[in-house]
Amino acid sequence: MAMTKSQRRRIAAVVRYGVLSLWALVAFFPIYWMVSTSFKPDNQWFSWPPVYFPDPPTLSNYLNVWFGAGQYDVTQYAISSQKPLVSLWNSTVIATTSTFLSVLFGSLLAYGVSRYRILSEARMFQLLMLRMIPPIVVVAPLSLYYSALGLLDSRTGLILVYFLTTLPYAVWMTKSFIDEVPREVEQAAEILGASRWRTVFEIVLPLIRSGLVATFLFILILTWSEYLLALIITKTQVTTLPIELSKYQGTTEGRVYGRQAALAVGITIPLMIVGLIIRKHLARGFSFGMVRR
Amino acid sequence: MARIELVNLSKSFGAVAAVKNVDLAIEDGEFVVLVGPSGCGKTTTLRMVAGFEDPSGGEIRIDGRVVNDLEPRDRGLGMVFQTHALFPHKTVRQNVEFGLRMKNMPPAARAARVAEVAELVRITHLLDKMPSQCSGGESQRVALARTLVTHPSTFLLDEPLSSLDAKLRRELRAECDRLHQTLKRTFIYVTHDQEEAMTLADRIVVMRAGEVVQIGSPMEIYSDPVNSFVADFFGSPSMNLLSGEIAQDGGLPRFRAGRIELALPERFKAAKPGAATLGIRPEHVGLGRDGKGDVELPVRLVEPLGRDTLLYFDAGSERAFVAVSEGLAMADVSVGAPIRLSFDPRRLYVFGTDGRRIFGGAG
Numbered sequence: 001m002a003m004t005k006s007q008r009r010r011i012a013a014v015v016r017y018g019v020l021s022l023w024a025l026v027a028f029f030p031i032y033w034m035v036s037t038s039f040k041p042d043n044q045w046f047s048w049p050p051v052y053f054p055d056p057p058t059l060s061n062y063l064n065v066w067f068g069a070g071q072y073d074v075t076q077y078a079i080s081s082q083k084p085l086v087s088l089w090n091s092t093v094i095a096t097t098s099t100f101l102s103v104l105f106g107s108l109l110a111y112g113v114s115r116y117r118i119l120s121e122a123r124m125f126q127l128l129m130l131r132m133i134p135p136i137v138v139v140a141p142l143s144l145y146y147s148a149l150g151l152l153d154s155r156t157g158l159i160l161v162y163f164l165t166t167l168p169y170a171v172w173m174t175k176s177f178i179d180e181v182p183r184e185v186e187q188a189a190e191i192l193g194a195s196r197w198r199t200v201f202e203i204v205l206p207l208i209r210s211g212l213v214a215t216f217l218f219i220l221i222l223t224w225s226e227y228l229l230a231l232i233i234t235k236t237q238v239t240t241l242p243i244e245l246s247k248y249q250g251t252t253e254g255r256v257y258g259r260q261a262a263l264a265v266g267i268t269i270p271l272m273i274v275g276l277i278i279r280k281h282l283a284r285g286f287s288f289g290m291v292r293r
Numbered sequence: 294m295a296r297i298e299l300v301n302l303s304k305s306f307g308a309v310a311a312v313k314n315v316d317l318a319i320e321d322g323e324f325v326v327l328v329g330p331s332g333c334g335k336t337t338t339l340r341m342v343a344g345f346e347d348p349s350g351g352e353i354r355i356d357g358r359v360v361n362d363l364e365p366r367d368r369g370l371g372m373v374f375q376t377h378a379l380f381p382h383k384t385v386r387q388n389v390e391f392g393l394r395m396k397n398m399p400p401a402a403r404a405a406r407v408a409e410v411a412e413l414v415r416i417t418h419l420l421d422k423m424p425s426q427c428s429g430g431e432s433q434r435v436a437l438a439r440t441l442v443t444h445p446s447t448f449l450l451d452e453p454l455s456s457l458d459a460k461l462r463r464e465l466r467a468e469c470d471r472l473h474q475t476l477k478r479t480f481i482y483v484t485h486d487q488e489e490a491m492t493l494a495d496r497i498v499v500m501r502a503g504e505v506v507q508i509g510s511p512m513e514i515y516s517d518p519v520n521s522f523v524a525d526f527f528g529s530p531s532m533n534l535l536s537g538e539i540a541q542d543g544g545l546p547r548f549r550a551g552r553i554e555l556a557l558p559e560r561f562k563a564a565k566p567g568a569a570t571l572g573i574r575p576e577h578v579g580l581g582r583d584g585k586g587d588v589e590l591p592v593r594l595v596e597p598l599g600r601d602t603l604l605y606f607d608a609g610s611e612r613a614f615v616a617v618s619e620g621l622a623m624a625d626v627s628v629g630a631p632i633r634l635s636f637d638p639r640r641l642y643v644f645g646t647d648g649r650r651i652f653g654g655a656g
Contacts, residue, residue: 184378187345191365191372192443193395206382 038062038261045257061262084263087244092270094155094240095223098162103216105163106170107178107208111200113171114178115186124175127168135165139232146233153235161233162223169222170215177211177285178204213278214285221271241267295355295369295446295479296321297342302351304337311337313503314351324473324480328490329500330526335483336451338500342481343372343449355446366395371445375452377436379424385435386420392443410442413475414468430461437472447479454489466492487527491515499523517654521644524572530603530615532572534644541566548643551609555587558638561652570644572653577640578616580604580623586633590614597624604632 003011037045039057066084112118119127142161143152151157181204189199205212227242234243245267248260275282297319304312312334319325327335340346342353344365352359360368379388386407393403411417414434419427427435433453440448450469454462470493473480484490490497491511499506499514499522507519518524524532537550539557546557546564548571557564579586590606593613602623608614616634626632642653 182376182378184374184376185380187343187365188372188374188378188439189380189391191343191368191370192392192439193366194391195366198395203380207380 034261034264037257038265040258042256042258045255061258062266065259065262066266084241084244084266087239087241088266088270090155090238091224091241091267094158094162094238095220097155098159098166098223099216099220101159101163102166102170102219103174103212106167106215107174107205107212108200109167110171110175110178111204114175115183124172128172131165131168135228139228142229143232152233153237155238157233158230158238158240161229162226165229166219166222169219173215173218174208174211177208177215181207210281210285212285213281217274217278217282220274224271225267296357297447297479297481298352298354298357299338299342300352300354302338302341302353303349304334304341304346305349310503312341315500315505317498317505317508319479319481321479322477324482324493324495325498326482326484326490326494326496327498327500328484328487328526329506331485332502333500334503335485335498335500339449339451339481339483342447343370344368369446370449371440371443371447372449373433373436373440373451373453375455377424377432377453377456379427379432379435379439381424383424384420385416385422385424385427388424388435389416389420389438389442391439396443406442410438413441414438414472429457430465433457433465434468437468441472441476445478447481448476450480450482452484453482455484455486462489469493488529491527499526518642518650520648520650521570521572522648524642524644524650528574530575530617532574532642533578533614534612535571535608535610535614537569537571539564539566539569539643552590553588553608553614555636557643558641561641561643564643564652568646569651570646570648572642572644573636573640575603575615575617577637579635579637580616580618581633581635586635588636589631589633591629591631592626593628595624595626595628597621606632606634 036052036054038061039054039059040051041054041056041058041060044051044054109118113124146152146157151160185207186199186203189203190196194202225242226240227246230240230243231246234240241263245260245263248256248263299315299317302312302315302317303310315334315338317325327338329335337346341348344360344363348361353361355368355370379385380391383391389407389410390403393406398406407420408417411420414437416431416434416438419431419435424432424435436453453469454465457465466489469480469482473493482489482493491514494511496508497511497514498508501522507514507523509517514523515527518527518532521534525534535548535550535553537548537553540547540549541564545559546561546566548555548557548569550571553571590608592604593607594605596603596605600620602618602621604616604618604623604626605613606616614634640653643651645651
């Protein structure tokens with residue numbers, strides 16, 4: 001028997017939402033598990049059958065990891081020479097500074113490419129190709145140079161390397177926004193007496209602010225969670241949160257899942273806060289074409 | 294105050310010559326309209342004057358001084374763009390104020406000047422709105438205000454009205470005219486609309502394929518077109534152009550094209566036999582129901598427009614032959630009915646095979 005159009009539509013909707021719900025379950029379960037584990041007392045971390053809801057929920061993991069409180073003081077000290085709060089500060093300074101530099105210089109470079117073709121299309125592509133070099137390849141030479149330059153185990157060293165490695169993304173993303181700004185708007189400013197710099201800072205960049213914000217968040221996420229380069233370049237003086245996180249899974253200390261989860265939740269929350277603050281821009285920035293003629 | 298001269302001005306984009314050896318002197322306070330079909334080089338010419346395009350050859354002089362190497366902001370010009378190009382993230386007031394801020398005018402003087410200009414173009418009520426809240430006509434007024442606030446010596450207008458509907462276009466056309474008379478500045482206006490050119494210009498510069506075809510007052514352009522292109526471009530409906538041939542069989546030359554055959558007037562008697570194009574404007578074709586006239590053609594279509602009625606005839610050529618009749622007197626003519634047409638002999642033009650005018654008009 002043939003189905004009517006509305007019946008077909010309804011079935012399609014059921015299938016669509018069914019598949020999406022399943023996918024959401026798969027995607028969100030690990031996050032749920034991380035949050036749940038962070039509130040579990042230590043005997044429920046690996047218990048079988050698994051405990052889905054901490055019973056009773058406890059804050060001890062958080063207090064221990066973030067504030068050094070509780071019975072694990074000694075292990076905590078053994079695991080890391082630094083408190084995670086120091087790593088949080090390091091991560092914040094390094095990620096925001098390098099991201100800011102990357103977006104600033106990236107957008108200026110993108111402006112040059114968009115308006116003056118300072119890089120040919122081949123060069124632009126090569127710029128992106130830089131990102132396709134496996135980071136492990138550059139790690140050895142980089143650490144050699146860094147040690148000679150005294151940049152190992154320093155914030156400056158990490159800021160510099162993050163700034164340079166994310167620059168191609170910044171150029172590519174902001175260029176697509178700058179391309180959308182009508183030339184005539186700039187020319188109007190120019191003939192009214194604005195210098196080129198003034199036009200860029202007063203007309204072009206404000207017009208693409210949603211795009212800049214989207215680019216900023218994208219790069220912030222990359223640098224915030226970068227692991228490999230941080231592992232090589234930092235030693236003891238400057239550690240970032242991802243490095244800190246890795247230290248909770250050593251063979252010598254056993255598997256302190258609860259505290260690792262509490263740390264991971266703490267790493268995730270700042271990004272979520274930033275995302276919430278700028279969500280208005282994100283929706284517009286990631287949909288492109290936000291400049292009204 | 295500015296006198297603008299273009300001397301042998303050329304511009305090529307790669308192998309494409311967009312503007313070819315244009316010579317033009319625009320007097321101080323003159324309203325000059327560059328007009329032509331799209332791609333004729335009129336906008337490129339304007340953009341070279343503004344400084345947004347570098348000429349490939351020739352000179353641009355403002356008051357005798359060569360400005361080829363000057364930045365746009367140092368030329369003392371104002372420009373209104375086709376897309377209005379308002380700054381979308383600034384209020385109307387900030388838009389208008391922008392040029393003054395760039396000149397470091399103190400805030401109090403700025404506010405006074407903005408108020409004055411807003412009054413002049415009647416946008417005072419819009420000052421605190423965003424450009425996105427303004428209608429097309431309002432945006433264009435804002436663009437005008439933003440341009441004239443800095444007292445530019447010359448206004449460059451690049452198809453400023455083309456994005457507006459017909460009624461607004463007429464309104465703002467009158468506005469441009471009024472501003473020109475109030476400000477007494479030089480205006481260079483680019484359009485593809487012959488009607489705008491006719492109504493606004495002191496002098497019209499007709500361009501085609503990068504070259505200047507004719508320069509003259511609107512009436513000169515209309516009644517003395519140098520070639521069939523100009524004749525065809527100006528006037529609505531456009532001039533009837535019949536390609537046919539001239540025959541000399543003793544006495545007066547005769548012109549034949551399709552169903553039309555007529556004797557040419559006395560002053561055309563030197564016309565050489567051979568292929569030619571006969572031109573006559575629709576308003577110079579007399580419609581006689583009384584049987585008088587030069588030719589008889591069947592009506593193909595009647596368009597009553599209210600004030601006038603357009604009649605389209607089948608002349609056996611590709612393009613319909615058009616005549617205008619005042620009022621609605623001819624509105625009830627039935628399609629297919631033959632009507633006798635008389636051609637005003639003083640208003641006939643003959644164009645050669647290259648399009649150049651051979652006879653008619655003042656020449």
